[in-house]
Amino acid sequence: MKHRFLGTIWWLGVKELWSLWRDPAMLVLIAFSFTVSVYTAATAIPETLHHVPIAIVDEDHSPLSRQIADAFYPPQFMPPAMIGHEQVDPGMDIGRYSFVLNIPPDFQRDALAGRGAEIQINVDATRMSQAFTGNGSIQQIIQGEIADFMRGRGQAADPPVDLVLRARFNPGLDKSWFGGLMEIINHITMVSLILTGAALIREREHGTIEHLLVMPVTPAQIMLSKVWSMSLVVLAAAALSLNGIVRGLLHVPIEGSLALFFAGASLHLFAMTAMGIWLATLARNMPQFGMLMILILLPMQMLSGGTTPRESMPVLARDLMLAAPTTHFVELGQAILYRGAGLDVVWPSFLGLAIIGSLMFYLSLRRFRSVIGSMA
Structure with missing residues (x-):
């Protein structure tokens, strides 16, 4: 019974991958997000001085x-x-x-x-x-x-205090190191939300969701298939971007373990893909889904600590953002990729993502069941 349950999830996920492969707009979005967007974000940092007249x-x-x-x-x-x-x-x-x-x-x-x-x-x-x-x-x-x-000319007196600056983790204060990695972290969040939401809305618009309703599959299997397939696509694109764009073209050193980072990214994707399905059950079409996504995604990314340090935010904003998966993902991503932190340092972020992801999946599953029940 267990093998049949997992086998159904596997083949439904493969179906999602084939559907994505036949969607050129989504493929272009993924390719652009993890290549051109990452490179330009790293090389066009506004505060960087480059050939200033x-x-x-x-x-x-x-x-x-x-x-x-x-x-x-x-x-x-x-x-x-x-x-x-x-x-x-x-x-x-x-x-x-x-x-x-x-x-x-x-x-x-x-x-x-x-x-x-x-x-x-x-x-x-x-x-x-x-x-x-x-x-x-x-x-x-x-x-x-x-x-x-x-x-x-022997006319300068030595100052009483000699201030020596030592920059850790980025000795040259090269802002492209920060821009490229943070862009990948942000796009993991954004693309995962878009792919899962679009996958469900695409099935509803094409009428294939009705086909699933007459098959011996459960809402949990449908959701899990979308979660693992879309997460796999995002993880693969992020891995290629980290090695090809960040390490290859930008020559940014990665301090920590990529395996540990992608383990944290998998937990984050579990939460974000579940959130994408939840938003897709609220929206009737892609334009509505896009508006809902903007209302949720922009505050999550702006207040996650990736753009502005959380310490500079109001206490209320800091406390509220502990419920957002982006806060914990940005924290563990910066700690691992920039400072080479291990699991002994980032385990609270892993725990937070696991709790938020489980709660988000439960709420999305309840909502998905009610929507499917109304369509049956």
């Missing part, structure tokens, strides 16, 4: 001003354009320069004499993706060059 008005023409100008180079900045005062406003008005530095006359002499020396930084704040990060980087570069110049 910068200009310098050098009124000092001193060794110090030339040393400052030489400190800006690719790939963070484009080679500085040396311009005059009359070119500053027109250049920024048409968006030719994101930053313009104005080094005043006698800047080096005032710095060596210990008098107040100022450099004006003009920022195009309409480029929000670069303005804040670039402003801070430029200030650090200028201060570092001035300090090196002064030390070379």
Whole structure:
């Protein structure tokens, strides 16, 4: 009896895979989500400085001003354009320069004499993706060059405290490491929800759900077949993306165990596929399903801790999001992939996903049974 029960789940799942194979729109969505979307999310991080146009008005023409100008180079900045005062406003008005530095006359002499020396930084704040990060980087570069110049002339006093920065898990502070992996984590959530919901709605629209009702299958078997088949597709796509895009093209090192990560992803998919079936029982067609999915998916992903640290959120939001599977999945995903954590560290997240997934499957099964009962 047990073998017959499992065999039915297996063949129903195979049927789901064949249905997905004949759905080009879904195949394109899966391929795009785990390839192009992951790569662009990693390489187009808004805060990353890449070939930022910068200009310098050098009124000092001193060794110090030339040393400052030489400190800006690719790939963070484009080679500085040396311009005059009359070119500053027109250049920024048409968006030719994101930053313009104005080094005043006698800047080096005032710095060596210990008098107040100022450099004006003009920022195009309409480029929000670069303005804040670039402003801070430029200030650090200028201060570092001035300090090196002064030390070379024996006029720089050692500071009483020497601050040493050591970045763990991402020594180069490369934001593509964060963007690529988080995009895979987010797409595991999104695609699993879409595939299972679309599979059930597709059967209802094509009339095949009525065929299942006259067969000796139970609602639990139908649900489990959709869960394992769609989860398998998402896991395979995520594995290929991790190894082909993240490791291959982006050269992002994976610190922890991929087997442990995919074990956690399987629990997460169990919860999300059950949620997708529950949403599909509420919607009558794909447009309605899409609207319901947006209302649930966006808050779950925005408040999961993947975009903003949970510690910075209101206490009420943090407590409510403990009931969302995305919170626990993001937590275990970051701990394993970024910091190399083991099961002894992430077991609370595994337990949370198991509890939420079981509860979600139970609620979805009850709802699915009632819907099928009304159709019989």
